[in-house]
Amino acid sequence: MQRFSPASPTRMETPSPASPAPTRRSRTIRIGDLALGGSAPIAVQSMAATRTQDREATLRQVHLLEEAGADLVRIAIDGAADVEALAWIRQNSKARLSVDLQENYRLALPVAPYVDKIRYNPGHLHHHEKDRPVADKVAWIAQVARDHDCAVRIGVNAGSIAPHYKERFPGDDVGAIVSCAADHCELLDDTGFENYLVSIKDSDPRLVIEANERFAELRPDVPLHLGVTEAGMPPDGVIKTRIAFEQLIARGIGDTIRVSLTVPFDDKGLEIEVGRQILADIAAGRFRSVPPNFFDGLNIIACPSCSRVENERFIELAADVKRETEWAAEHDITIAVMGCRVNGPGETDDADLGLWCGPTTVNLKQGTRSLGSFGYDQILPRLRAELETLIAEKST
Ligand code: SF4
DSSP: OBOSOSOOGGGSOOOOTTSOOOOOOOOOEEETTEEESTTSOOEEEEEOOSOTTSHHHHHHHHHHHHHHTOSEEEEEOOSHHHHHHHHHHHHHOOSOEEEEOTTOGGGHHHHGGGOSEEEEOGGGGGGSSTTSOHHHHHHHHHHHHHHTTOEEEEEEEGGGOOHHHHHHSTTBHHHHHHHHHHHHHHHHHHHTOOOEEEEEEBSOHHHHHHHHHHHHHHOTTSOEEEOBTTBOSTTHHHHHHHHHHHHHHTTTOOSEEEOOOOOOGGGTHHHHHHHHHHHHHHHTTOOOOOOTTTTSSOEEEEOOOOTTOSOTHHHHHHHHHHHHTGGGTTSOOEEEEESOTTTHHHHTTTSSEEEEEOSSEEEEEETTEEEEEEETTTHHHHHHHHHHHHHHHHTO
């Protein structure tokens, strides 16, 4: 499957350090008291990784990210107990808050009074009320946002694209996600709601670059939230993110950024520090290049974790997978390590080997095929065995 055009970032035209930064053409929207888009500074944001219902821990995350300089902090909401925790967090923090609706778009109504922005994933709208047209659901979200003075993010993710876009664009993931994002902009435009932005993310920075460039050509007026999802652990996660941000921001594309890194909860402020450093480097013309073979060899992708992580051993496991597979560094194989059972099963489908974490076991997959679930103490030898088999198969 072609996931991106053959052009690699190393062969892309690198903007001259002497060139003035191009003007962003997006309109300005408002998230609480934060102006975003147009000539406003590029905002830096992140997400609480703790379970939302553990409200003290989540409030600590909000404070930690705020102190690191976050302009906006996102929290995942899966049900009524999360909404209750969010209300308590709102009472105890002045941070600008955003929520991720995930599967249940109806949660927009109870959360809206407590937040400044609501993110919905077009790929998740079909999970509930399957007979209700998507346009109705989007119009309803827009009305809720309008009533509570919230912004909306259309958050498209290549790993969870609505099924009919895959059918319309067979073998062209970029076409599918760009078209999905543009269609949802039109749905919001039809309601007269303008206080929205778009994100188009993937774990491959090359896809992120191409998709955001194509979208910005179609809709230069719509502010863009940039991010490389599941970038993984530093330093690789930082490098992947920098590749995408340099190419896009230097072309005037991108109004807010999120750096996604798989790091312990207490180190999440690093996402903000790295984001600000990348922005400062781009503004000063300090571009980093990567060698042409940067994308060759073993590729470990790992989600940044969020409130859906049910076993904190996920973070340690991601680091263990990286260390224990170093012997296979030369092989062109992708291993995905995901933190939860909500997005883990889907987000590992495109990897050669995928691991997604449950409360007591880790589920192992080869592509879309399940290889079973294993205890946290058993998974690494099993992964090694599968990796050896895969390498042997590929070399015959
Ligand atoms: S895969 Fe699950 S735990 Fe990881 S960031 Fe996505 S939703 Fe959160």
